[in-house]
Amino acid sequence: MRTDEENRNFGTTNYPELGIGPISAEPYYSAEYFEREKSSIFSKVWLNVCREEELPQANDFVTFYVPSNKASVLIVRGDDGKVRAFYNLCSHRGNKVVWESKGSSKAFACRYHGWAYRSDGTLASVPDAGGFFELDRGQLGLTPIRADIWGGFVFINFDAAGAESLSDYLAEVGDQLKGFPFAKYSAWSRFTAELRVNWKTAIDAFQETYHVRFLHKRSLGDSLTGPENPFCHCGWAQVYDRHRTMSVYGNPKYCPTPTEALAYQFGPSATKGNIGQEQAGINPGRLPAWAFDAHHIFPNCVMGISAETYFTHQFWPIAVDRTAWVVTNYHAPAMNAGQMFNQQYSDTQLRDILLEDAITLEHAQEAIGSGGKRSFMLHDQELLIRHMYNVVEGYVRKGGNSARPRLLHKQ
Amino acid sequence: MSETEQIEELPENFKELERFVSAWSLASEQERNRKRRSSSMHEIRRFYDAMLQRMPEVSKHLNGFNLQELPQRECRLLNLAFSFMEIASAVEVYSSPDVPDAIEAERLTILTP
């Protein structure tokens, strides 16, 4: 039998500034708190929106809606190869310029009165221009949004006056991921859904594995638990200024189902217990029995990284109890049918598992919304939740960056 | 040969799976998931049992082809095998077409490029 002391060795007490007490429930249901999160977080920090491979060629573009900022965003690769982001918003009288969600175009003509923009955002032409007073074309391009790329991930930042670079923002989590060959896994499969949850209620479920044995008893069986780790303790974790990383145990003795075993023959899996992985950018704690790492890129992105495959979540807040959820599973492009079976199985398995999370989160949110509990309890294993709670508090109560908690790093 | 028979044709060694083609050889993940959810366990089980024992040969056969130049019949077989990957957990894990205690999969939009 492990003692309580041994069961609480995950690291919460290494970060005295995070406390050990209950956390307030208010951030999970207060509409007023949510408004403050939108202005102090989602309007200020770098947000991961897509992969560079989604727009490989000059003039390729994608558009999407960021509900927290009520912004339709256009990401486009210019003739010069540079990826830029703009408000998808016409300088004339505000029409959404591009209606397609993706495509390729040298120029974008607004459907309302025909103003046209180049792929670098500059204004190309104005029909019947002579009728306008003081038309300063140089000032009338699409309004830019700060954009930058890290490791092939496109990030945007709505704070036009912000000074922090993306690489400074990512800091230690960027160092942690260095060397992982994201670009190699350019084949992807995605699903989206709108969940009736607060965005943090959703993220919290991916910041601990305490729930695996119960919530996922069917889908995950004993793949991430076992006699040596009955409660699915994480083997390793580190919290940074704003981001955090945890490594999930994989049961080396797990017996896959017949179809799982067939799919495994042809490629990687995040549940089969990847033994002795030493590839760059993964398994930082060099755990002997390891399944995958989860990196939390503040505020709303989670990356699950395994050997030879990875997946991402993005959680886009809509309202205090509504979140748009985007899950993308990435693979190396399949060279044969067997690899495609592996990827199809992996997509289905991930989707099945996440549907179990989703229902629980909606039930939790419905209950939390009553305000009947003013605080919640956190296990030592829920250190990452405690950390995010503190980081969010830092932004909401103290205006962000300058007041963010300085953390000691767990060695 | 009638038109339906041609449309449902599979490669030579997999003739006995042709009876599943019209229902299960579906081109997108969204369609395959919809089919899984709208089928009875009885129907899923029949498809599962027939496919499971042939999957090693299906893989072996299809692995001999370049994915970019897959003939029609092989393409049908591939989509059939994808449906098998979709429904396997209904039999092996959940004993139910859909995941129990989960949000309805119809709330998802499944996008593959």
Ligand code: FES
């Ligand atoms: S609103 Fe775009 S051209 Fe008028």
Ligand SMILES: [Fe+2]
């Ligand atoms: Fe979960």
